Amino acid sequence: MAASLSLYKPAHEWWGHRGWSELVFQGLWALLLAVIIVIFMIGVAVVVIWYERKIAGDIQSRIGPARVGGRFGVLQTLADGLKLFFKEDIIPNACERWLFVIAPFFIFVPAVMAWVAIPFSPSWIAYDLDIGVFYIVAISSLPQLGLIMAGWSSNNKYALLGGMRAVAQLISYEIPLVLAVLVVVMYANSLSMVTIVEKQASGWFILHPTLFIAFVIFFICALAETNKVPFDLPEAESELVSGYHVEYSGMRFAFFFLSEYASLFFLCAMATTLFLGGWRGPLLPPVVWFLGKTGVLVTLVIWIRWTVPRLRIDQITRFGWKFLLPLALLDLIVAAFLAVGMS
Amino acid sequence: MTEIIGIFTGLWSIIKGLAVTLYNALRRPRITVMYPRERPEHLSPRTRGLFILRRDPETGKLRCTACGLCEKACPSRVITIEPEGSGKERHPKRYTMDLGHCLFCHLCVEACPFEALAMTPEFEIAGYDRSINILEFERLIEAERPAGYTQKELLALPTEEAGEKAPQPVAAPAGGAAEPPAEDKRDD
Numbered sequence: 248m249a250a251s252l253s254l255y256k257p258a259h260e261w262w263g264h265r266g267w268s269e270l271v272f273q274g275l276w277a278l279l280l281a282v283i284i285v286i287f288m289i290g291v292a293v294v295v296i297w298y299e300r301k302i303a304g305d306i307q308s309r310i311g312p313a314r315v316g317g318r319f320g321v322l323q324t325l326a327d328g329l330k331l332f333f334k335e336d337i338i339p340n341a342c343e344r345w346l347f348v349i350a351p352f353f354i355f356v357p358a359v360m361a362w363v364a365i366p367f368s369p370s371w372i373a374y375d376l377d378i379g380v381f382y383i384v385a386i387s388s389l390p391q392l393g394l395i396m397a398g399w400s401s402n403n404k405y406a407l408l409g410g411m412r413a414v415a416q417l418i419s420y421e422i423p424l425v426l427a428v429l430v431v432v433m434y435a436n437s438l439s440m441v442t443i444v445e446k447q448a449s450g451w452f453i454l455h456p457t458l459f460i461a462f463v464i465f466f467i468c469a470l471a472e473t474n475k476v477p478f479d480l481p482e483a484e485s486e487l488v489s490g491y492h493v494e495y496s497g498m499r500f501a502f503f504f505l506s507e508y509a510s511l512f513f514l515c516a517m518a519t520t521l522f523l524g525g526w527r528g529p530l531l532p533p534v535v536w537f538l539g540k541t542g543v544l545v546t547l548v549i550w551i552r553w554t555v556p557r558l559r560i561d562q563i564t565r566f567g568w569k570f571l572l573p574l575a576l577l578d579l580i581v582a583a584f585l586a587v588g589m590s
Numbered sequence: 591m592t593e594i595i596g597i598f599t600g601l602w603s604i605i606k607g608l609a610v611t612l613y614n615a616l617r618r619p620r621i622t623v624m625y626p627r628e629r630p631e632h633l634s635p636r637t638r639g640l641f642i643l644r645r646d647p648e649t650g651k652l653r654c655t656a657c658g659l660c661e662k663a664c665p666s667r668v669i670t671i672e673p674e675g676s677g678k679e680r681h682p683k684r685y686t687m688d689l690g691h692c693l694f695c696h697l698c699v700e701a702c703p704f705e706a707l708a709m710t711p712e713f714e715i716a717g718y719d720r721s722i723n724i725l726e727f728e729r730l731i732e733a734e735r736p737a738g739y740t741q742k743e744l745l746a747l748p749t750e751e752a753g754e755k756a757p758q759p760v761a762a763p764a765g766g767a768a769e770p771p772a773e774d775k776r777d778d
Contacts, residue, residue, distance in 0.1 A: 305615040310622045554611045555604055570597060 280373045284362045292508040293324045299508075299549045300324075306553045328505075334497035339402065342494065346400035351495065351502035353393030358506040358513065361386045365516050366441050368526045368533035379440035380432055383517065384425055387472070390506070391417045394481070394491050397503075401494040409490025412560060413481030416471055419567035420478075424468035426575035430461040430582045431521045444525035451524040457582040462522040464575050469514040469548075471567070473507065476552045480560055515544035633711035638694045640712040641687060641725070644705065653706035656682040663701035666691045689715065690723035 262272045297312060297320070304311025312320025338347060364379035366372040376382050391414050398410015431452060435443040452458040471478040482490035492503045519525060519540040526533030623630050644653050656673035668691060674683035699707050
């Protein structure tokens with residue numbers, strides 16, 4: 248068992264001394280981890296949403312949230328979320344009821360699951376999978392199913408167009424994203440997230456030229472994967488009202504919203520792990536370094552979001568297929584030769 | 591090739607855009623004023639707020655001749671004038687504005703040939719009663735607002751019978767407007 252949250256060992260021993268069932272312990276442990284991850288994820292989404300609104304305010308010479316929870320409006324998102332949970336959960340008559348009801352969870356659950364393999368510090372990882380990278384890539388392509396389900400089942404032209412665009416865009420950018428990750432895997436010679444961070448002891452991966460290109464590709468694809476401007480076509484307000492979640496309200500909408508911001512933070516965390524040396528850094532504790540680096544990337548994403556305008560769908564697909572994909576392939580080939588030369 | 595050049599010029603333009611937003615993000619002070627807690631320090635003199643009837647600075651008489659042009663210019667029939675006297679002596683006996691349906695469109699001010707009617711930056715004219723929207727003659731006449739008074743104290747000053755001779759400060763330029771309800775430190 249490779250579960251390596253630092254509490255695992257003492258808890259396991261304590262349970263063993265009582266002579267209670269091993270199976271029950273594993274079940275309870277998994278449940279505990281799941282609860283921690285869900286709470287962490289919702290907390291992160293709440294903070295990131297507040298942070299984005301504050302930065303948006305700064306950029307537009309406004310103030311942003313300033314009333315709920317002190318001068319800086321820290322609890323604004325919590326208040327908004329609470330309000331959403333008390334709102335009526337409207338299910339349209341003409342929708343595909345079953346698909347409509349479960350679609351938000353198809354987006355929310357993978358967003359939670361992916362956190363399992365992210366190392367916050369040498370010992371703070373829910374489960375150090377040997378195939379961590381592969382697992383994350385596989386899990387993070389699941390939400391697209393949820394998007395198309397939401398878009399289709401709403402029985403609404405805007406939702407359908409939004410869902411279609413979302414899937415077209417996500418699939419286009421998933422490929423260069425995975426190729427960029429593959430470059431890292433070749434250098435690290437491992438699929439385990441912990442090993443990848445440990446391989447960066449001599450220097451962050453972003454300092455290699457080929458890996459720097461891979462990072463740029465990964466970052467652009469991460470913007471596209473999280474539907475952030477300039478790739479926010481699936482929820483283009485001026486064209487599609489709000490895209491695939493037009494018909495959703497109340498709690499179900501909150502799930503879409505939370506997962507969107509949680510996955511933004513998640514992709515930044517993944518970029519930190521793969522390229523920026525994960526938890527590595529002097530003096531401060533590893534978790535602080537990890538969250539700090541991720542926070543810097545999140546700031547960059549938000550900054551870009553409030554700067555650039557939206558692209559057209561043909562520009563997005565052309566950029567993805569005709570520039571990003573060949574560049575990623577080229578980078579992969581060069582990196583392969585270099586990696587062979589190194590070993 | 592043009593495609594690749596386009597990518598790099600695009601990248602450069604994004605960086606320039608990021609510089610612009612960064613500059614704006616760091617710029618102080620911000621434009622927002624957290625109203626009940628802070629107040630706008632300097633409103634433009636052209637702000638379309640409460641009306642006043644102006645006096646001639648030399649003679650101290652009202653400029654208004656009750657010609658009725660403002661009454662005609664008003665699209666919402668806010669103004670009602672009762673004239674008194676004739677010829678050079680013509681002046682308003684009563685001049686009433688019902689701001690309840692005023693658009694603050696400024697047309698009455700533009701219509702006036704004597705610049706007798708004007709707008710001030712005074713904007714806190716809301717209240718809890720519809721009757722306070724109706725501005726009587728006395729409340730409209732230009733007051734040299736005594737300096738150093740708060741809004742509350744100004745309202746508490748005794749209203750003088752506004753004659754044409756005495757250019758005395760007339761209290762309550764805000765038309766009896768109550769305090770803005772959130773004036774107290776209710777918020778945070």
